[in-house]
Amino acid sequence: KILVVGACGQIGVELTLQLRKMYGGANVIASDLREEHPMLKDTGPYIPMDIMNKETFHVLVLRYNITQVYLLAAILSATGEKNPPLAWNLNMQSLLNVLEVAKEEKLHKIYWPSSIAVFGPNSPKQQTPQHTIMEPTTVYGVSKLAGERWCEYYHHRYGVDVRSLRYPGLISYKSAPGGGTTDYAIEIYQDALREGKYECFLKEDTYLPMMYMPDAIRATIELMEADANRISVRSSYNLSAMSFSPKEIGEAIRKHLPAFAISYAPDFRQKIADSWPSSIDDGAAREDWGWAPGYDLERMTVDMLKNIGGSTSGA
Numbered sequence: 001k002i003l004v005v006g007a008c009g010q011i012g013v014e015l016t017l018q019l020r021k022m023y024g025g026a027n028v029i030a031s032d033l034r035e036e037h038p039m040l041k042d043t044g045p046y047i048p049m050d051i052m053n054k055e056t057f058h059v060l061v062l063r064y065n066i067t068q069v070y071l072l073a074a075i076l077s078a079t080g081e082k083n084p085p086l087a088w089n090l091n092m093q094s095l096l097n098v099l100e101v102a103k104e105e106k107l108h109k110i111y112w113p114s115s116i117a118v119f120g121p122n123s124p125k126q127q128t129p130q131h132t133i134m135e136p137t138t139v140y141g142v143s144k145l146a147g148e149r150w151c152e153y154y155h156h157r158y159g160v161d162v163r164s165l166r167y168p169g170l171i172s173y174k175s176a177p178g179g180g181t182t183d184y185a186i187e188i189y190q191d192a193l194r195e196g197k198y199e200c201f202l203k204e205d206t207y208l209p210m211m212y213m214p215d216a217i218r219a220t221i222e223l224m225e226a227d228a229n230r231i232s233v234r235s236s237y238n239l240s241a242m243s244f245s246p247k248e249i250g251e252a253i254r255k256h257l258p259a260f261a262i263s264y265a266p267d268f269r270q271k272i273a274d275s276w277p278s279s280i281d282d283g284a285a286r287e288d289w290g291w292a293p294g295y296d297l298e299r300m301t302v303d304m305l306k307n308i309g310g311s312t313s314g315a
């Protein structure tokens, strides 16, 4: 059975729904601290759980015969800077709890997301390599960098089959984002439809690596389904689909909503965005397990504008 921890988050909701489609609702247990997300209702078992409590997590693994864990609980970059100790504690202890139980119970596979936030101001900005300088300047990035080292340690020392992707900024409409620096690229679509304008908290030429959620979900599944002997990276794979700036996504929206107006009021998140790469080299993912993105800015924009409204989460 599969357990998704953090199933009510931006990635968790869509990953849980996809896993349930593939393996059957009853075989995918969703858990989170919060009450069940409306989109998960009646699609499979939901168990409130605090992943910071290793014992209750361990008991749940035994009681429900869990063999795979997807750990998506985390505090993201912007929120993390408002409470560094909490971000470090949650992001690290949740992973260590999962890795320890995976070792003790010989769980089949573990998934844990990293992020382009592991790179810092002196990492190469363009086509950032899989292996390079990594001096992250956010607590979130530090926790993801440390987490990658722990994943590699548990794999090489104890044989835990833990796999990971360095997600770029993820854009989706089904569930609310969790306080990231890239969330402007979600808000912009919602505001464009609701108000016809958007005040962006990043400068117009801030290029960031981005990906549409359907691609991120597919990449996660493809990585987890790949033969173990094809996985050459046990820290976390670079993953890429596109890069764009607020100016460019504004222009993509204006093609469909000609009256849309964008203004700029950079805030504390500008400094975070400036520390990250503008584009990513995901050659290792393409080589090892055949990664290829499906959505570019235009295709994503059409899909986002078409779907927002009905299914934007109220949460």
Ligand code: VAH
Residues within 6 Å of the ligand: 076, 077, 078, 115, 116, 117, 140, 167, 168, 169, 170, 179, 180, 181, 182, 183
């Ligand atoms: C954040 N959406 O902004 C996340 C992600 C690369 C960005 O890690 O913190």
